[in-house]
Amino acid sequence: MLNGSDRDSRKLDGSAVLAAYARWAPVYDLIFSGPLYWGRRATVNHVNALTGHVLEAGVGTGMSLPLYADHLRISGIDLSEDMLRRARKKYGSRRNIDDLQVMDAGEMSYPDNHFDVVVAMFVMTVVPDPDQVIRELERVTKPGGTVILVNHFSADKGLRAALERGLKRFGHRLGWNPEFPKSRVLGRTFLTLEGEETLSPFKLFTLLRLKKPA
Numbered sequence: 001m002l003n004g005s006d007r008d009s010r011k012l013d014g015s016a017v018l019a020a021y022a023r024w025a026p027v028y029d030l031i032f033s034g035p036l037y038w039g040r041r042a043t044v045n046h047v048n049a050l051t052g053h054v055l056e057a058g059v060g061t062g063m064s065l066p067l068y069a070d071h072l073r074i075s076g077i078d079l080s081e082d083m084l085r086r087a088r089k090k091y092g093s094r095r096n097i098d099d100l101q102v103m104d105a106g107e108m109s110y111p112d113n114h115f116d117v118v119v120a121m122f123v124m125t126v127v128p129d130p131d132q133v134i135r136e137l138e139r140v141t142k143p144g145g146t147v148i149l150v151n152h153f154s155a156d157k158g159l160r161a162a163l164e165r166g167l168k169r170f171g172h173r174l175g176w177n178p179e180f181p182k183s184r185v186l187g188r189t190f191l192t193l194e195g196e197e198t199l200s201p202f203k204l205f206t207l208l209r210l211k212k213p214a
Helices: 004-009 014-032 037-048 081-091 130-140 158-174
Strands: 053-057 073-078 097-102 115-121 141-151 192-199 205-211
Touching: 037 115, 037 141, 037 192, 037 205, 053 130, 073 081, 081 097, 115 130, 130 141
Parallel strands: 053 073, 053 115, 073 097, 115 141
Antiparallel strands: 141 205, 192 205
């Protein structure tokens, strides 16, 4: 049996994420469609103003898929087959959907410089190695292309910071890391920050718009 300090030190890993999302999959849309609405809408608004081939990493049950404009080609990946099964059933036949595949965002099979736009919404805190994921997102983006991240970034101080530190010990059960500073994303690749906006509800999420150097 783990003692308190051992539980605190347990890290999020792939098996914990898969187990968590197998549990979440049947009720994911019902529970998260509301709280994640603003992040999805803000991201898709940015993407729909662009052109080309779009990758959504961590597409989940596909809640964002019907929002993308028809002029875009959409590919989606997710680590969870349980989540993707629901995405394929609901949206897999849409004309602008290229493919929906089970794939690890930290080790993608796509070639370098493949996508015009890469999107990762609510992903960085649910992966075991966010540094590897951000490098992969950069790798598969074409020079001059756009990477859009939406994520919860932890507070530096105050009540919210204390709550996030307290929840950290349960990260392996929740399937996400509650304590995740913005520095875990910015400065880890050659991607440059072009824009940033806080989102509802309660400014819990932040959208980062990044550019890969041409």
